Amino acid sequence: MDAIVNDFTLNIATANGTGSQSANLILLDSLFEMGVPVSGKNLFPSNISGLPTWYILRLSDNGYQAPGDRTHIQILVNPATWEEDLDALEPGSVVVWNSDTKNKTVEREDIVSYPVPMTSLARKINPKLAKLVTNIIYVGVVAELLSIDQKCLEDAVSKQFKGKTSAIELNIQALQSGRDYCSENLTKSDPFIVEKRDKTSAQFFIEGNEAVALGSIYGGCQMLAWYPITPSSSIAEGIIAYIPRLRTDEDGKTNLAVIQAEDELAAAGMVIGAGWAGGRGMTATSGPGISLMQEFIGLAYFAEVPSVFWDVNRVGPSTGLPTRTQQSDIAMLYEGSHGDTQHIVLIPGTVEECFEFGWVAFDCAERFQTPIFGLSDLDLGMNKWACNGFEYPDKPMDRGKVVREKDVFEAFETFGRYLDVDGDGIPYRTLPGSGMDPILYRGTGHNPMGVYSEKPDDYHNLMARLKMKIENSRDLLPEPLMREEEDADIGVIYLGSMENSIQEIDDILLGMGHKVNQCRIRALPFHSKVEEFIRRHKTTVVLEINRDGQMYGILRREIPNDIVTKVHSVAYSDGLPPRARIYANLIDEKLKEVEH
């Protein structure tokens, strides 16, 4: 039997709230410590305790980070999904199962079965904590089966329980118990093993939400208003956690106000109030929160108030699947609120970009005097991703066109809040408390002086200027990233967390005979280079994690007519993080359909 090294997927089936998360992170981290390219995805229910949860660990020397096509090693601990998980396994798969589970057994002949009395082993170590310890037992068994380095495992345990000596000792004891049981009672009869790899570059694991939190702090965020919602809460909690270290003076006073609002509407109002007052305000929410904020978003657009909104996309519509991932808020963000609107949306695809766009968002908000959206998703936001480190902002803050000094103000021949002095659609503003050009901001129609107006010309000109202002932002926003080779005539446009699956999709497509080039859109309105990318290719597919092809719809409307027919949509979503094979197959079908 040939060994299969560093190229397989583990699926760990447990129940929510049993402490399996820390066991799974220990496993993930120990593999990472060994230099094995690995990614972990937590598929958890919208529930505090009891419902099924799965943790998927993908090891891939190719660096593939999407969940693989299939499970190679199944850990069965949860009786609730026992049969379902078992039936889903392909022949030749491995099952490590808790043989203490009442009325459950594994009878399939075509798979490798490793029964382990996890509960009894755990009880021997600590009867009171048996439920928790059970999880560490399976980590020990898996470590022994796969030859995971003991030192890396112990390091991962220490990291997980930072300094809590008794917890570390208990866990190491449990790991050993798992290992011992395995070596004494089981005979390895599967091909899967892990081998150490040299880390090519230094990396660490971090969640996208924590990266957004840090980026926002380095963006000079001065006010965070938020209302808890999965999967965005950890952005706000991340900011709160770092304030003592990064934004607090020696007297314990902070310069970053945090307000937990009564709802998302109030959170949006606070962000707009902060921007109006001249500060950098933000909120973090998910689709349902953005739905509630619609009215305020229109106000910020029309009254031109800098404001930052992070949307960590979950599955909609309505309450949807609160703990699953999707890219389905694109259209809502781009055209949020009633009336004609158009908003700038920044779309990170990596944790490094989560950090970068965290601070860039504030610069854009103040530069363009408009709401800025950061669009992340549950997959990027709540799973741990390898990070190459965060880069300090490479330019000073852009505070936009704010008139702060009297002499500057007086140098204006005429000052009007909404007067387009520079011809770029961006007017100058003064701040409350300054005494300069005091006006009553309003969501009603206004003339260039900021005075209420229902005159047809005033309205028409205002809307035309707002359009120009946002149009002008296209090439100033983060550029699309391209991976191109000259002989490929198929282009794939994608966005956000699909970054983590695209290379595998690309490789599968190559195997099917399609050589494709990649273009990842990182902002809306999209950059002029996107149009050039489409022109360079015979056929372009827009790949996204939703039902309707929302990005495709936006592109189709905004690109010139002569290239519209070159662009095709491949959109698919089932709530799970994108599995490369599904999307590759859909692209293949689409390309065949186009050729006909």
Added chain:
Amino acid sequence: MSERKRERAVKLNVINQPKDSYTGGPSSLCPGCGHDQISNVIISAAWENGVEPHRIAKMSGIGCSSKTPAYYLGQSHGFNTVHGRMPSVTTGAYAINKDLLYLGVSGDGDSASIGIGQLIHAIRRNMNMVYVLENNGVYGLTKGQYSATADVGSKKRKGPANEIQPIDLCALAINLGCTFVARSFSGSRRQLTSILRAAMSHKGFALVDVISPCVTFNNNDESMRSYGYVKDNEVTLHMTDYIPHFDPMEEVEVPEGHFRDITLHDGSTIRLETISEEHDPSDSMAALSALHEAETNKKHVTGLLYFDANKPSLAEDLDLVDTPLLDLGDDEIRPSKDSLDALNAEFFS
């Protein structure tokens, strides 16, 4: 010479500003609207208190009342926000610039229906602002529907009488622990002025609920919020006088009967002169029972209902640095490169 004499004759306030510095544009409300009287009182109160006009932020929601910030304090920035959501915008602005005087104006539609949640939470946070509620029991801009404060049995100009229990926002505020709760009447200029001046000296949430008759839709004899009805059925808790900290001599005559002086956060005083029975504004039960009794008797009770100087305001809760965040330099709000290097190093270790 006559020119100069006229200039000298202009009365200036404590910061040498004429009252003109506090006025705004012409009103577009119906002639005789109670709201215009309140606007005039706002102008007087701000001028008499010697607040720098540009250091006021005028906040409002949507409705007749919310249009009024255009009619006063023309040197102040303002924000006419969205319906019922002025408190949240004010809260965000306050976090950035806590040194401004936030003067919110709202109506009964804005505050008792669509915006009641935001009002409640601003009170709960003891947000530092003056919240003037121009309360007439009807929706004006949409032409005369009952609002949630319409009294039971009250009848507007058209349609049947209101039979639904009203929301008494003063009672609600007292129950929520609001630190300054007053009710007044747009026709009682003297009382309203001293209450508003006191509200401006308060640190925390000051709710000033002003009965302000709608002359177009709700000023008929059968209405319990008409000028005539309120004049005849107002129960005044006490006479009120405001004595500013900067000029204790501005004091009016020392009253003959019993009186109670309440010291406000800026050192000014509001003097409550007993009329019949003494009302103790630190007693929330007494305030609630005064409201309840008035409601039972189909009366409107006015005066400073409840006051609490000891509750921390939002400023204290946020634990912010002393300098308003607006005035901090970019280097103060963006942590150093060294701090990020240190973080990266920890992550890598």
